[in-house]
Amino acid sequence: MSPNQSTPNSGQPLLKVEGVSKYFMRDKSRFAAVEDVSVTLNAGETLGIVGESGSGKSTLSRCIIRLYDPEKGRIFFDGVDFTGLSTKALRLKRRDIQMIFQDPLASLNPMMTVHSAIEDPMLIHNVGTARERTKRVHELLELVGLDVGAANAFPFEFSGGQQQRIGIARALALNPKLLICDEAVSALDVSIQAQILRLLQDLQKQLGLAYLFISHNLAVVEHMSDQIAVMYHGKVVEYDTVEEIFRAPKQEYTRNLIDSVPKIPRSDTMRFKRPRLNEDAAGA
Structure with missing residues (x-):
């Protein structure tokens, strides 16, 4: 059992969002970026937040970590x-919630x-001491699949996938219980996305992490999540298990999102011609 799983909180969810709303000004009028949102997330599980750009996904995540203070509701x-913590208490408790960002290089x-x-x-x-921190850095690099020698290089010297691994290592430095993954793979090539998603799943099993996984890509959210909350114009319009x-799906909006996911025909209903491979390119 991982350290994060060893002290369950009396059966309560790790994260509970109750009726949270956040408003901003636009053209001299106030609009709801997030309106009356309620969701829960258990330790060691993944809640996917999905919706189009502007649906309120990232604003919700920033309210949860209190980069934004919500006007209504409790977290x-x-x-x-979390909504009642002083600045000092919030700083201490934030150690347990870390973020992985969309653009790994820009976040470093x-x-x-x-x-x-x-x-x-x-x-x-x-x-820790300087020696203990150095040891921890090396452990984290190995944990995310990078060589210890990477410690002495600069982020720009690495590929996008490697940069995201560095971002994940940084997010794990304080042994958090919850990682907020805000479009964490959307800037990566599809093959690299798969590698990072597999890494996140392995880390979740090994460390008992909970994920709030935010994405516009329903296929990725389906692959990663235990539950999904579908957001539209700041509201959760559908919330259930994957x-x-x-x-x-109960909402037409959700059905449209599902219909937009590329479908791969089953081999028993459609015959494929085996593609001819360029042997030189394959070996490059």
């Missing part, structure tokens, strides 16, 4: 009322080595 994390300081980038959260929170969402 409970690990049994604590170009002036910092990989070692410094991963060590930075530990320095901010006064974790199986129920895909078996019997």
